[in-house]
Amino acid sequence: MEIELQEIRDFLVRHPPFDHLPEAELARLPKALSIRYFRRGTDFPPHDADQAYLYVIRSGAVEMRDDGGDLVNKLGEGDLCMVPCNPGVTFSGKAVEDTLAYLLPCADLRRIQADHADFNEHFEQSVGQRLRKALDRLKESPPGAETLMTLTVGELVGDRVVHVAPSVSIQEAAKVMSEERVSSVLVMEGEALLGMVTLRDLRSRCLAVGLPFDRPVAEIMTRDLHRIQRTTPAFQALLDMTRLNVHHLPVCDEECPVGVLTTTDLVRHQSANAVYMVGDIYKSKDVEALTQISVRIPELQVHLVATGATAEHVGQAVTSVTDALTKRLLELAEAKLGLPPVPYAWIAAGSQARREQTSYGDQDNALLISDEFRPEHDSYFAELARFVCDGLNACGYYYCPGDVMATNPQWRQPLATWKHYFSTWIESPEPKAVMLSSVFFDMRSVAGDHQLLADLQSHYLGISATNKIFLAYMVANSLKHRPPLGFFRNFVLIRGGDHAKTFDLKHRGVVPVVDIARVLVLSEGLDEIGTVARIQRAATTYAVSKDMAANLVDAFEFIATLRVRHQVGRIRAGQEADNYIHPEELSPLERSHLKDAFRLIGEMQETLANRYQSGRFG
Amino acid sequence: MLSRLLGPEYRRKRLAAKAPSGPLRAYLSHVLADRGSDYRQVEYLALDLETTGLQPGKDHILSVGAVLVRGTRIDLSTARHVLVRTKRSIPEASAVIHQITDDRAAQGRPIEEVMPWLLEQLAGRVMIAHHAKVEIGFLTAACRSLYGSEVLFTAVDTQAVALRAFRRRNQEVAARELRLHALRQRYGLPRYPAHDALSDALAAAELFLAQAAHRDSGKGMALKEFLL
Missing domain, CATH: 3.30.460.10 (Beta Polymerase, domain 2)
Incomplete structure (x- = not known):
């Protein structure tokens, strides 16, 4: 008998954590499921279930609320409702649209969790642990870009071969070089490459030793040439140049010379480098020159992000x-x-x-x-x-x-x-x-x-740390920027149940953590300025636990890194960088990690709000 | 005519007495689902047949898709898709529709094996099918030809349920609006790209759950409200 529930398997594999399951388990999984339909307005999870199930939303929408009736989550296609499998959790909800759900018995879920560590991570790890892993993965997978590691020599050199015959005079060869504005010339007999003459050769083998200019160029050319191919990785070429201590390498297509790669070609590619830029800035004579350097800042960000x-x-x-x-x-x-x-x-x-x-x-x-x-x-x-x-x-x-x-x-x-x-x-x-x-x-x-x-700092740090009312106001101010609850379909789900089309990475992601970090150091009279440094320093005091501090740093780095990458995406597309990401730009995994980050930030905001009873100062 | 007036249970017993011993009699010896019971307490078999044409007795069953519905829950562990071996060649038009060719059909199981299994699945349960006339017609014809005797089914036709719902609201309805996929869309059910017998059986099962959920105020309803 043949079982064809391919459609259900295909649906599951598109949604984490099922994408972590091996094919054999995935193929078996649909047979373990049941299907139920919930009319809009009915309680969810249902009260009449014959056993405890994990619910996977197939279509429709469900709102989950806590004991106080506050919206905690809105589930859409592919989202999981774990509530019945976690006896401690008492969230309850309602279908807010007609909803079709797949049901997996909690017992089967536990069996699959036990058998598949990758899948289990989604459930077992703490939010912080999951986020740390996500951050590591993010760092390991820079969005692919043209670096010397990925470029080939062919992409760096033009299709122009400047060459002379071996019989022409040294002066004639020098004339060709200056007309063509190149620092080297190939010496060729028909199709055959015999050698190369560079500016350095003209200086050290002709001028410095007093060789007459009318001698044939063949007398000063370098004969044993190290050739590289068009397809050679640019990084390999750089290594070759370093090892051979040369600044020019002839580039061939098989046997046929197609150009010369110079150190300048390699350096030009890396010109958007902070060290070069700072050097150029100090050499600039006027504002005009500075603006020409600053236009390369977006490019600098692109290169940095591309290299991880x-x-x-x-x-x-x-x-x-x-x-x-x-x-x-x-x-x-x-x-x-x-x-x-x-x-x-x-x-x-x-x-x-x-x-x-x-x-x-x-x-x-x-x-x-x-x-x-x-x-x-x-x-x-x-x-x-x-x-x-x-x-x-x-x-x-x-x-x-x-x-x-x-x-x-x-x-x-x-x-x-x-x-x-x-x-x-x-x-x-x-x-x-x-x-x-x-x-x-x-x-x-x-x-x-x-x-x-x-x-100035020693003046204000002395008075701010002891002023609880001021700190309470600072906390209340920081609560103006709340992270979203998560994502629902292609919307950002805001506290209170509103939907936004885009996620403001800065004001709803980065700024909340920046604000928290500032309050933490101020409450302890510390003078750190950077957000990560502030949180780490605060973790050495009673202001925040070490665990929470580490989680906050991860949440911050995760969101901030998505932000710089999003900006790079915009820059590459020829647009101005901004801070607004559309949910459809995010993979399901990124969404689920962002949700973890939102949760951590939200928890820390609640903690501070309670500590300073900031409700009274909002 | 008299037997109709006397009700399905009476008819079932009479047919059981006439049926030769074997799968059909075994099926008919099961009490039919009680029409008065709460539909949420009943077991159903959602069914779809793919056939070489539309005339039972002349055309043949090519494949059977079936899945059990326990009350308001579709139990996917029971999902089955069975190809039926047929001696006759498959008309081109039907091969195009079902993607079932002579070669694939040759790998199937003979109808003599499939029918006993199917009758066992249906025993004591309610059939769910979209436009159930086809399923009932072909299964009745198969029983006649294999066992030389008549059969009887309790069935929910999701198309008839939909038609009654339109009429209750005094709505005009076009034939295309009564198609399985058009009706599913009305209830917010997902689109299934595949059209084999199993996915259509599943599609009908989900449609029934949706139809029932929208009629049921939460207190339950009698099964007979949904029956043909």
Whole structure:
């Protein structure tokens, strides 16, 4: 007798964790299932089941609520309802659409879990463990890209062979090279490659030894050539050049020469490298030159991501470039305006301060001036700020929509005024003050007198840690950015049951963790600035458990890495990078990991909200 | 005519007495499902036949798909798809529709083996089929030719259930709206790409669950509300 439940098997394999099952188990699985239909409005899971089942939604939709009636999840096609298999869980739900479900007895589920470790991971591991694995996998699988590892030599050299006959004079060969603007020429007799002459050969074998220019070029050519093929990996060519200590290699198609690969070809490919860029920035003579370097920042992010960089790597690299641009702009400004009348510190705020920038973002900055400041000095600092902020805007760091910039007189003040700001914000927290605090508690001195910021920080850290009401306001403010509940079909499921078309990776993923990390260090009077560093440091205190801290870091890295990758996808498609991901861009697995990350962040937000009873300050 | 008035149980007993000993008598010796019982307490066999044509007695059964429905739950462990061996060559038109060719049919089991199995499955249960006339007609013809005697089924025809639902609401209905896949769509049931006897039997079973769920206020209903 023949069993054909292929359609059901095919459905299951499209949805995790069934995709982890081997073929034999998958083929058996449909026979273990039952099917039930739930009319819209009926209770789910049903009360009349003959035994405990795992429910797999085949079509329709189900809403699950906790004891308090709050929506905790909405299940659609391919989602699982584990409730009957977990006696401790008391969520209940209703079919909100006519729903068809596949039922797997919990006993069978346990048997399959015992037999298949990969499948079991989905159920047995803690949310944190699952997320850690997902993060590892994400790091191991950079979105494929053109790197020297994947490119071939043929993709780097043009289809142009500059060649001369062995009998032509050295001078004639040099003339051909300068007309063709190349640094080497092949010496060929008909189709046959005899040798190659490079600029270095002209210098050391002709000019330096006084060989007459009218001698045949064959006398100075290199005869024993190491040839590479069009199909040779670019990385192999780089190794060959290093080993042979040469800068030119003839490229052949079988026997036939098709071009010459130079070190420049290889370097040009890697020009979007933070080290090169920073070097170029310090050599730039004007803003125009800086803008030409900054247009390569998106490319820098593309290359980093392609080689497996996480959000943290991208943040470090992009921020280094931003810092260099800022410092160079300040040098250019000082060259134009003269030396500052009194010492100052150029302060980066927000993501630049935390070293968490991506290639897409605005500028947040301020000027912290020595208390020797007199009102007549302000015209200098106003011009300095204008020069730098305009320069940054020209380099693609848009003016801050909230006007958190040194051009704003409010944020261009002597130390004493800044101290006063912080005291006021902390001691009489009202919504605007709390919003500004969350911007200015992330500060880093980029250039100038770093001691100024150190003084300011020791001032506010002393008062913020002990002010519980201020912290409660900070927590309440951070709860404005809640992660979604998860995904439902091609929508993002928001708390309260609303649907959004896109997931805002920044405001609903990255920012909630950034806010949590800030509260954690402030409550302990710690001075870390980076989000990961803050969480890790807080884990050494009572502010957060080590487990929770590790989970939060993973959740943050997972979301932030998806974000930098999403941006790379946009850049590659010729679009401007943004922070909005459509659920259909996510694989079922990524969705399920994101849901884990949302859950962790949500839990930590609840913990903080309870600790500071922030409901009273929202 | 009198026997109809006397009810199905009376008819079943009379037919059982007439039937030769063997699979048909065994089938007829089972009490029929009680028409008055709650449909949620009954066992059903959802059934689909693929045939060489539409005339029972002349055309042949090519394959049988069947799955048990226990109350409101389809039990996939009982799902079966059986090819029937036929001596006659399969008309081209039907081979195109069912994808069952002479070669595949030759691998099937003879109808003499398939019918006893099928009757055993149906014993004491209610048949579910979409446009059940075909299934009833072919199984009746098979019983006549194999056992020389008449048979009797209790059946839910999902098409008839749908037609009654339209009429209750005084709705006009076009024939295409009564097709299995059109009706499934109305109830939000998924689209099945395959069209073999088993997936059609399953499709009819799911449609019945949906139809019942939409008529049932949650307190249950008598089986007879759904019967032909």
